[in-house]
Amino acid sequence: MAEIVETIVIGISIGCLYGLIGLCFTVIYNATDVINFAQGEFLMLGAVWSWLLATVLGISLWIAALIIVGLSLIAAVVFERIVITPLMNMNAGFIRIAICTMGISMIISGATGVLTKFDWLRADPFFGITVWGVGGVSIQPQYVMVVVETLIFLGIYYFFSKSTIYGIALRATGFNKTTVRLLGVAPAAMVFLAFGIAAVMSGLGGMAMAPVTNPNAMMGLPLVIKGFVAAIVGGLGNPYAAVVGGIFVGVLASLVTAYLSSAYAEIAVFAVLIGFLAIRPSGLFGEAK
Amino acid sequence: MRSTKPTTILIIVLLVVVATLPLFGKYVTYLSHLIGIAIILALGINIFWGLCGQIQFGAAGFYAVGAYACALLQAKLGWHVAYALPAAVLASLLIGLVTAPALLRLKIHTLALGTMAFALVVYYWLETTASVTGGEEGLRVLAAYVSGYRLGPVFYYYLITLFVILGFIVAERFKRCKIGRAWMAIREDEGCAAVMGINVGRYKLLAFLICCGYLGLGGALFAQQSGWITPMSFGIFYNVTIIFPVIVGGLGSNWGCILGGVVMTLLPQVLSGMQQYQVLVYGFLLAGLMFAPKGLASLLEEGTRKLWRTFSVVAHTGDKTEDRQHCGEN
Amino acid sequence: MREERLLSIRELSKDFGGLRALDRVSLGAEEGKITAVIGPNGAGKTTLINAISRVFKCDGGEILFDNKQIGKLQAHDITGVGIARTFQVVRLFKQLTVLENVMIGSHSRMKTGIFQVLCRTGLARSEEENAQKDGMDALRFVGLEDKAGNLAGTLAYGQQRLVELARALASKPRLLLLDEPAAGLNPREVDMLFNLFERIREQRITIVLVEHNMGLVMSCADMVVVLAQGRTIAEGSPKEIGNNPTVIKAYLGKGWVYDRS
Numbered sequence: 001m002a003e004i005v006e007t008i009v010i011g012i013s014i015g016c017l018y019g020l021i022g023l024c025f026t027v028i029y030n031a032t033d034v035i036n037f038a039q040g041e042f043l044m045l046g047a048v049w050s051w052l053l054a055t056v057l058g059i060s061l062w063i064a065a066l067i068i069v070g071l072s073l074i075a076a077v078v079f080e081r082i083v084i085t086p087l088m089n090m091n092a093g094f095i096r097i098a099i100c101t102m103g104i105s106m107i108i109s110g111a112t113g114v115l116t117k118f119d120w121l122r123a124d125p126f127f128g129i130t131v132w133g134v135g136g137v138s139i140q141p142q143y144v145m146v147v148v149e150t151l152i153f154l155g156i157y158y159f160f161s162k163s164t165i166y167g168i169a170l171r172a173t174g175f176n177k178t179t180v181r182l183l184g185v186a187p188a189a190m191v192f193l194a195f196g197i198a199a200v201m202s203g204l205g206g207m208a209m210a211p212v213t214n215p216n217a218m219m220g221l222p223l224v225i226k227g228f229v230a231a232i233v234g235g236l237g238n239p240y241a242a243v244v245g246g247i248f249v250g251v252l253a254s255l256v257t258a259y260l261s262s263a264y265a266e267i268a269v270f271a272v273l274i275g276f277l278a279i280r281p282s283g284l285f286g287e288a289k
Numbered sequence: 290m291r292s293t294k295p296t297t298i299l300i301i302v303l304l305v306v307v308a309t310l311p312l313f314g315k316y317v318t319y320l321s322h323l324i325g326i327a328i329i330l331a332l333g334i335n336i337f338w339g340l341c342g343q344i345q346f347g348a349a350g351f352y353a354v355g356a357y358a359c360a361l362l363q364a365k366l367g368w369h370v371a372y373a374l375p376a377a378v379l380a381s382l383l384i385g386l387v388t389a390p391a392l393l394r395l396k397i398h399t400l401a402l403g404t405m406a407f408a409l410v411v412y413y414w415l416e417t418t419a420s421v422t423g424g425e426e427g428l429r430v431l432a433a434y435v436s437g438y439r440l441g442p443v444f445y446y447y448l449i450t451l452f453v454i455l456g457f458i459v460a461e462r463f464k465r466c467k468i469g470r471a472w473m474a475i476r477e478d479e480g481c482a483a484v485m486g487i488n489v490g491r492y493k494l495l496a497f498l499i500c501c502g503y504l505g506l507g508g509a510l511f512a513q514q515s516g517w518i519t520p521m522s523f524g525i526f527y528n529v530t531i532i533f534p535v536i537v538g539g540l541g542s543n544w545g546c547i548l549g550g551v552v553m554t555l556l557p558q559v560l561s562g563m564q565q566y567q568v569l570v571y572g573f574l575l576a577g578l579m580f581a582p583k584g585l586a587s588l589l590e591e592g593t594r595k596l597w598r599t600f601s602v603v604a605h606t607g608d609k610t611e612d613r614q615h616c617g618e619n
Numbered sequence: 620m621r622e623e624r625l626l627s628i629r630e631l632s633k634d635f636g637g638l639r640a641l642d643r644v645s646l647g648a649e650e651g652k653i654t655a656v657i658g659p660n661g662a663g664k665t666t667l668i669n670a671i672s673r674v675f676k677c678d679g680g681e682i683l684f685d686n687k688q689i690g691k692l693q694a695h696d697i698t699g700v701g702i703a704r705t706f707q708v709v710r711l712f713k714q715l716t717v718l719e720n721v722m723i724g725s726h727s728r729m730k731t732g733i734f735q736v737l738c739r740t741g742l743a744r745s746e747e748e749n750a751q752k753d754g755m756d757a758l759r760f761v762g763l764e765d766k767a768g769n770l771a772g773t774l775a776y777g778q779q780r781l782v783e784l785a786r787a788l789a790s791k792p793r794l795l796l797l798d799e800p801a802a803g804l805n806p807r808e809v810d811m812l813f814n815l816f817e818r819i820r821e822q823r824i825t826i827v828l829v830e831h832n833m834g835l836v837m838s839c840a841d842m843v844v845v846l847a848q849g850r851t852i853a854e855g856s857p858k859e860i861g862n863n864p865t866v867i868k869a870y871l872g873k874g875w876v877y878d879r880s
Contacts, residue, residue, distance in 0.1 A: 035398055087579065095344065095397065099536065100579035102529065106572030114565050218568075221525060225409070228402050236398070266413040270406040277403045278391035459737060466736045466747065467722075467729050470715070474723050477712035484672050486698035486727030486790065495733070 005137045007258045008251055013143035013212075015250020016150035017043070020205040021227025022234065022242030023157070024198035030237055031194035034084065035098040038105040040224030042072060042199045046206025047215035048112060051123040054210075061126055065207060072203030076195040079104065085191060105220060113217035123210035146208045153201050154243060226253075229273045235283030245284065307450065311443045318442050320554060322514040325449035326507045328550035331534035332460045332543060333503020338532075339540040340469055341496035342476025344397065347404030348531045350411040351501045353523035355381045355508025357415065357422055360430045360518055370433035370440065374509045381505025385498050393493050408528045415520040427519030430512045445514045452510065453547075456503060460543045463499075472496055473541075530571065536578055625650040625825050626671070626794055631680035633666055640666040642849040643680065648794070648842070653816060653826040655840035655857075657833075659870050662846040664829040665707055668796050671827075672704045673697050684794065698727040701793035705783045705800060707829075713772030717763065717782050720771050721754040724789030750789075757785040761815065777808045784815070794825045801832040813839055833871070837861065845870065 025039045046068055053064035083104055087097050127141040161167035206215075213219065226249060227242075234245025249269055256265040276283060311318045330352060338345045359377035362368040368376070388407055395403050415422050422428055433440045463469045471492050474482035483489050512518050521527075534553045538545025556574075560567055624647035633641040640663045648654040656664050670677050673694045682690045684700060692700070703724065712720050729750060731743045758764040761781040766774060771782060780800060787795055801809050809832060816839050819826060830836050836843065836857070843860040845853040847869045853860055860866055 035401070083576065096579045098398075098401070100576050103572045103574070103576030103579065106529075106568050107576060108572075110566070110569030110572050113568060118565065221529075225402075225405065229406075232399065232402065261417065263413045263417045267410055267417065270410045270413070273406045274391060274403060274410070277395060277399055277406075281395065281399055462737050462739070466743070467726060467731075467750070468733065468736060470719055470723055471726060473715055473719075474712050474726075477714055478710050480674070480694075481706070481710040481712070482723070483694040484674065484697065484704060485723050485786070486695050487723070488693075488695045 002137045003258070004255075006139065007254050009137070009139050010143055011251035011254025012247055013146045013250070014209075014254060015230075015247035016147050016243065017205055017209055017213075017246070018223070018226040018230040018249050019234075019243030019246025020150050020153065020201060021223055022230030022246050023154070023239045024202050025224070025227050026231050026237060026239045026242045027157075028194045028198050029231075030239070031190050032084070033094050034101070035094065036198070037098060037102040037224055038079065038108060038220070039198065039202060039227060040220030040222070041105050041108040042075065042202035043206035043209075043223055044109065044112065044215065044217065044220040045075060046072065046203030047123070047210040047213065047219070048116065048121065048206075048217070049203070050207035050210040051121045051215050054126075055122070055124045065204060068203050068207050069200050072199040073196055075203075076199035077192065079199075080192050080195045084195070085188065105224070109217050109220050116217055118217050121210075121215045123215060125211040126208075140212065142208070142211050146205065149204060149208050150243065153205075154240065157197070157201075157239065226269065229269055231283075232273060232281075233276055233283055235285035238283075238285050241283060241285035248284075311446050315442065318446050319514075320558065321446055322442070322449055322510075324550050324554045325446075325453045326511050326514075327534050327554050328453050328547050329449075329456050329503055329507040329510070330531060331538065331546035331550050332456045333500040333507070334532060334535045335540065335543060335546050336460060336463065336472075336503070337496045337500035339535060339542070340464060340476065341472040341493060343393075343493060343496065344401040345404055345500060345532070346401045346528070347406070347408035348500075348504055349523045349528035350404075350408035351381045351385065351504035352508040352511070352531065353408075353411050353415060353520075354384050355505030356512040356518050356523070357428065357508075358505070359509035360428050360512045361422070363431050363433070364428065370513060374506075374513075377509035377512075378502055378505040381501045381508070382498055385501030389494055389497055393490070393497060405528065408523075409525065412520055412524050412528075415523070423519075425520060427517055427521075430516050430518060432516075433513070440513075442514065445510070449510055449514070452506060456506075457543055457547070460546075464543065468492070468495070526568075533571070533575065536575070624648060625685060626827065627683040628667075628671070629681050629683070631667075631670060631677055631682065633663075633670055633675070633677045633679075640849050641670065641677070641680075644846065644849065644851055645680075646844045646851060646854065648825055648827050650793075650825050651820065651823045652841040653820060653828060653839055654842045654844065655828045655830055655836045656844050656846060657830065657836055657860075657870065658846035658852075661848070663849040664846055665798055666849075667846070668704060668798050668827075668829060671796055672702060695727070698724075698790045698792070701791075702796065703787035703790045703792035703794070704796035705780070705787055705798055707798040707802065709776065709779045709783055711771040711779055711782055711786075713770070715771055716767065717758065717769050717771050717774065718751070718754050718767040720782055721757050721786045721789045722750045724757070724786040725750040725753050725791075727790065753789050753791075754785075757789040758782075760788060760818070761785045762811075777804050780804065788819075788824075792824060794827065795819065797826060797828045797830075799829055799831060801830055801835050809835055 021039050021043060024042070025036055028034055028036045028039070049068050049071055050064060053059045053067060054061060059067070083100060084097065087100060125140070125142050126145065130141060132139045132141055132144075159167075227246070230246035230249050231242040232245070233248055234241030234243070249272070252272065253265040253269055256268045310321055330348065334345050334348050337343055355377045358380035359370070359373045362373040362376055363370060392400065392403050392407065416425055418424065419426070463472075471482065471487045474485065474487055475489055475492060479489055511522075515522075530553070534549030535546060536549070537552055538547070538549030556570070557567065560570060626648040628644060628646050630643045630645055631641050632639070632643055642663075644663070644667065646654075646656070656667060658664055669675060671682055671689075673689070673692050673696070677690060680690075681688060684702065687700070689697070689700060689702075697703075712723065715723075729746045731740070731746055735743045755764055755767060758767055761784055763778060763781055763785065766778065766782075771779065774782065780803070784797075784800065801812055804812065813835060816826060816828075828836070828840065840857050843853075843855060843857050844851060845860060845863075845866050852869060853863050853866045855863070861871070
């Protein structure tokens with residue numbers, strides 16, 4: 001019994017990670033119609049930087065977090081300026097942009113791989129070797145941290161998108177660029193904002209997850225695929241639903257891995273995706289067309 | 290007016306090289322196997338994606354179906370490769386037929402994800418069914434014999450080349466006829482194509498199945514020339530790189546598929562000393578190409594046109610003046 | 620009751636979510652004549668064209684073409700029964716050449732199957748030649764035969780509209796549905812359009828014309844139907860419509876004077 005609960009907890013935690021990617025990816029997609037294959041790389045970078053700063057250099061966690069935020073923002077700016085906006089100005093179809101993001105994803109993971117020799121890095125847990133025991137169930141605080149972090153991000157995003165002018169504009173960009181202008185905000189700024197938010201959230205998510213997932217340069221692509229599944233299962237276009245979808249996927253994967261194998265877990269996840277695409281493409285919370 | 294002498298010389302040289310390639314050694318033969326297969330795959334993907342405009346991110350899945358179907362029929366049922374090969378193509382078509390209703394309804398983003406999901410399901414399924422498919426360790430592909438002679442690399446070179454030529458001719462025929470036009474119309478504007486009388490669903494299915502056919506064929510040929518297949522050849526990374534030749538050559542161009550096949554097969558060989566940079570280089574290639582949408586084919590077209598002009602001038606330096614005027618540049 | 624008119628629409632209704640775009644619309648088009656559909660924006664004119672060309676299913680009513688129900692047909696069947704259309708905003712296949720675009724119009728008339736096409740049998744080759752010939756004829760009809768090899772996307776807007784018309788004509792239709800063909804054209808181009816309509820009418824091709832350009836409508840239409848808010852509010856000859864107080868109030872405005880010159 002305790003094992004099932006532990007498995008589910010891990011599943012929820014990893015699911016939050018998928019959901020986070022799904023959320024970030026949805027934010028970008030809503031604002032710019034771009035499918036960002038490189039989304040997982042922001043998370044990978046967060047994890048690798050976390051390893052570098054906290055484990056290797058021994059910098060305190062809070063400072064490391066700040067540095068990661070900064071680095072993520074820089075990454076977002078570079079990505080957006082060099083790649084996304086020029087392509088959008090060229091009126092490139094979003095397939096081309098999507099494939100380009102795939103290329104960027106390979107550049108980022110390839111470069112990181114060269115620097116880390118594609119090793120699996122070992123990051124120290126933030127809370128040492130403490131393990132919480134709750135009613136006979138042992139839970140690593142790291143997993144809880146990811147969940148808490150995701151919830152905090154969700155809250156911040158909710159507040160931001162409902163109450164601030166930039167947040168409202170961000171939601172509106174996907175619908176109508178003119179509306180955005182009327183609000184006094186430049187559409188180009190929206191693109192940067194979307195990428196910035198996505199990069200920072202993913203980066204911090206990666207940081208939190210580094211101790212349990214063992215950062216690796218190539219971890220980005222499988223993660224972003226799970227993020228897509230999360231977004232679609234939840235309902236494409238709905239950031240909150242993406243998190244729910246992610247948790248669903250995470251728990252499913254975790255359970256199947258525990259009782260069968262990780263390969264079967266992958267099959268289960270993709271079978272679920274195909275099932276949704278075939279029967280209910282709008283996802284759990286999307287509007288059926 | 291085009292000068293005929295240099296063209297004919299070049300073509301003859303190319304034909305001679307292609308016909309006698311195995312004489313250049315085992316390594317060259319091996320490379321041309323890979324190039325040929327890459328071209329066949331690219332031609333198939335080009336039909337579904339380049340002409341019909343539907344994203345195919347799951348090519349590796351059908352490629353794997355072709356390879357494993359062929360290998361399994363030979364290993365478990367003892368079929369001769371002459372039967373296993375077409376059967377493998379059929380298997381790929383069948384799987385395509387089964388997945389088509391679910392996949393072809395999808396548009397763009399979800400189609401991309403759906404096809405990718407399919408390929409990944411195939412890949413992970415291959416890893417889990419060790420008893421049947423050898424799992425991670427893979428499957429040995431039995432050598433085939435015809436009247437006592439072993440079918441070796443040289444035979445497969447000519448077979449692959451034959452299929453490349455046939456596949457190319459078929460692809461070009463499709464492109465220039467009403468079917469190709471219908472596909473391109475669907476690519477440009479699906480709704481408008483429908484109102485113009487094109488049965489979009491049926492044509493998409495046709496393009497999809499033909500693509501599956503090419504992919505299955507490529508897979509079966511790969512299994513034969515490789516001797517041992519593992520799921521690794523069909524995994525996530527390969528699923529991404531399998532589309533490189535089409536994109537490098539330019540979506541929509543069959544000649545581009547040939548170009549892309551050559552480039553993408555030779556590239557890893559060039560990089561062989563710098564293995565760890567492979568992902569990085571591929572990334573730059575892919576991202577960079579997106580800024581030049583017509584692919585290398587059109588860029589090279591420009592280049593070769595200029596090169597051709599120089600070549601013609603040089604080749605005709607000894608000609609009499611009137612002849613040169615007749616054969617002047619277009 | 621046997622229907623005399625080539626196209627007959629009875630009590631047609633279409634809802635989009637909460638919006639009633641067409642509300643029991645009834646109208647007809649006589650063969651060989653030009654029937655114009657006019658009305659303010661949002662009246663449902665384009666929805667009407669979309670309904671006839673089977674872009675979507677309607678929620679009520681029926682559409683009779685040549686006395687046959689076509690309300691259940693799929694979009695790709697309409698060229699087969701002899702209906703072709705153009706779009707309000709030009710929808711050409713931009714990456715194809717002008718001739719290829721027009722040849723798509725002949726698509727449904729080409730009956731050869733895959734294998735015949737691939738093997739380039741005599742039948743397939745002659746069909747392809749015929750399609751090419753018909754395409755060039757259509758281009759000649761609209762005066763663009765010298766642009767046949769150009770990419771459709773490179774043409775000027777007015778010329779693109781003509782290519783769309785040629786594409787529709789290439790399917791040898793009995794009924795042409797034209798959605799604001801004069802939109803975005805200068806007066807000289809509109810005159811050319813008027814001449815084309817006359818020549819199309821000579822070939823006994825029926826035209827249903829949605830248009831805002833009143834000059835064009837009043838000078839070429841045999842019958843005018845006025846739609847407003849999804850309903851027919853008037854039907855009659857151009858002169859009758861021009862003097863109809865309801866129509867003037869809903870759409871034309873008092874300053875408009877009917878003058879067929």
